Amino acid sequence: MQLLALGLNHNTAPLSLREKVAFPADQIGQAVQAARVWFGNDGTSRIGDEAAILSTCNRTEVYAASDLPGGADAVLDSTAHFLASYHNLPYGDLRPYLYALPQGDAVRHAFRVASGLDSMVLGEPQILGQMKDAVRQAEAAGGLGTYLHQLFQRTFAVAKEVRSTTEIGAHSVSMAASAVRLSQRIFDSLAEQHVLFIGAGEMIELCATHFAAQNPKSITVANRTMERGEALAHRFNGRAIRLAELPAQLASFDIVISCTASTLPIIGLGLVERAVKARRHKPMFMVDLAVPRDIEHEVARLNDVFLYTVDDLGVVVQTGMENRQAAVAQAEAIIETRVQSFLHWIDHRAVVPIIQDLHDSSEAMRLFELERARKLLARGESIEVVLEALSRGLTAKFLHGPQQALNHAEGDERARLAVLLPQLFRTRR
Known part of the structure; x- marks a missing residue:
C-alpha cells in the first residue's frame, strides 16, 4: 500500500486555475466516493483503497492510500484525469500544475500543511480546522482506512506540537490584518468608511474583527441566510442585509470584503460599474478572499476600484520572513522526527500480512x-x-519449507538463506 498526496496549490497554480478545481464544501463527500471509484479502475471502490480531499482557497489536494500499479507518475496522471473529468476541464490544462508526493514526501507534506508551513500565510491557524473538516467528510464518505486514519491522527498531533512548542503562530500575519493594511493605503482613516462583509464564515468573522478594531463608520453583513448574517452583525454593532439587496446597496459601501462558498461570482462587472457611477467615482476598496472568486476579475480594470484577491494578499503577508526563520527551523525539525516515526510504523504494517500468514500456516500444522x-x-x-x-x-x-528453499537455492540466494535461517530459527552452528 502506497501513501500519496496529489494536487495543486498557490505555489504551483494561478488562482484562475485553482478556482476551477475547488470542491464546494457540500460536494466533498461525493467527490471522495467518486475518487475511490475512479482509482478502483474496475468501476467499484476496492477494499483498501482510501481517499480524502482537501479543498481550500490555497489548494486542492487528494490524499490517497492505494496499491495502484505504475508508481507516482501513473497515479499523478490518473489524478489529473479524475480532476479534469470531475470539473469538466481539459486534461492538458491541468496536468502541468499538479504534483505527486509518494510515501515519505506525502507524510511530510501533510504534516507541513497542517502546521501552517505550506500556507500562503506562514503559520496561519485556519488550515488545521479545514483539514479536520476534510477528514471528517472523508470518514463519513467511507474514504478513510487504516493508513489515512493513522496519517491524519498523527498529522493533527504534529500540528499541535509545532504550535505549542514553537513560535510559528506568533509570527503569522493574517489575511484579515493584511486587508486592513491595504485599505489604509487607499483611505487615510477608516473612521469615515462604510464597510460591507459578504458571507458569514470563519474568514469573514476574522476580517470583521480586524476592521471593527479600526472603528469604521458602519459595518454591514450581507449573507444568504439572514439569521447567520444578523448574528455576526450584532457582534460588531452592525446591521445585516440579504444578498439579494446588494444591487441596490453596493454603492453605499467604501470597503467590500467577500468570502462565500458560491461556485459562481456574486458581484459582476456591470453591478460594480453602476455602483461606481452612483458614487461619483469615489474610490472603492474590494477584497475577494473566495475560491472560486466572488467578484468577477474584470472588475479590477475599473479606474476607481481597488480589487485584491487572496493571492494579492498572500504577497503582502510574506514580508518579514527573516523574523520567522528560527521558528520554521524548529518546526521542520519536529516534523522530520515525526515523519521518520510514521514511516517506521508503515514499515511494520507492511509485514503484518506475512506474520498473519505465518500464524495461519503454523496453526494449520498444529x-x-x-x-x-x-x-x-x-x-x-x-x-x-x-x-x-x-x-x-x-x-x-x-522445517520443511526452509529446507526446501535452501536445497533449491543457488549462489547468492543460498548464501543469504544460510545466514538468515539460523537467525530466524535461533539455531547455532
Whole structure:
C-alpha cells in the first residue's frame, strides 16, 4: 500500500486555475466516493483503497492510500484525469500544475500543511480546522482506512506540537490584518468608511474583527441566510442585509470584503460599474478572499476600484520572513522526527500480512498434528509414543519449507538463506 498526496496549490497554480478545481464544501463527500471509484479502475471502490480531499482557497489536494500499479507518475496522471473529468476541464490544462508526493514526501507534506508551513500565510491557524473538516467528510464518505486514519491522527498531533512548542503562530500575519493594511493605503482613516462583509464564515468573522478594531463608520453583513448574517452583525454593532439587496446597496459601501462558498461570482462587472457611477467615482476598496472568486476579475480594470484577491494578499503577508526563520527551523525539525516515526510504523504494517500468514500456516500444522495425536491415543498408543510423534511431526513441518528453499537455492540466494535461517530459527552452528 502506497501513501500519496496529489494536487495543486498557490505555489504551483494561478488562482484562475485553482478556482476551477475547488470542491464546494457540500460536494466533498461525493467527490471522495467518486475518487475511490475512479482509482478502483474496475468501476467499484476496492477494499483498501482510501481517499480524502482537501479543498481550500490555497489548494486542492487528494490524499490517497492505494496499491495502484505504475508508481507516482501513473497515479499523478490518473489524478489529473479524475480532476479534469470531475470539473469538466481539459486534461492538458491541468496536468502541468499538479504534483505527486509518494510515501515519505506525502507524510511530510501533510504534516507541513497542517502546521501552517505550506500556507500562503506562514503559520496561519485556519488550515488545521479545514483539514479536520476534510477528514471528517472523508470518514463519513467511507474514504478513510487504516493508513489515512493513522496519517491524519498523527498529522493533527504534529500540528499541535509545532504550535505549542514553537513560535510559528506568533509570527503569522493574517489575511484579515493584511486587508486592513491595504485599505489604509487607499483611505487615510477608516473612521469615515462604510464597510460591507459578504458571507458569514470563519474568514469573514476574522476580517470583521480586524476592521471593527479600526472603528469604521458602519459595518454591514450581507449573507444568504439572514439569521447567520444578523448574528455576526450584532457582534460588531452592525446591521445585516440579504444578498439579494446588494444591487441596490453596493454603492453605499467604501470597503467590500467577500468570502462565500458560491461556485459562481456574486458581484459582476456591470453591478460594480453602476455602483461606481452612483458614487461619483469615489474610490472603492474590494477584497475577494473566495475560491472560486466572488467578484468577477474584470472588475479590477475599473479606474476607481481597488480589487485584491487572496493571492494579492498572500504577497503582502510574506514580508518579514527573516523574523520567522528560527521558528520554521524548529518546526521542520519536529516534523522530520515525526515523519521518520510514521514511516517506521508503515514499515511494520507492511509485514503484518506475512506474520498473519505465518500464524495461519503454523496453526494449520498444529491442528493437523494434534488430530493425528488424538487418533494415536484413541488406538491405545502410550502417551510417551504420542508425544514423541507429535513433537517430531511439528518439527518436520516447520522445517520443511526452509529446507526446501535452501536445497533449491543457488549462489547468492543460498548464501543469504544460510545466514538468515539460523537467525530466524535461533539455531547455532
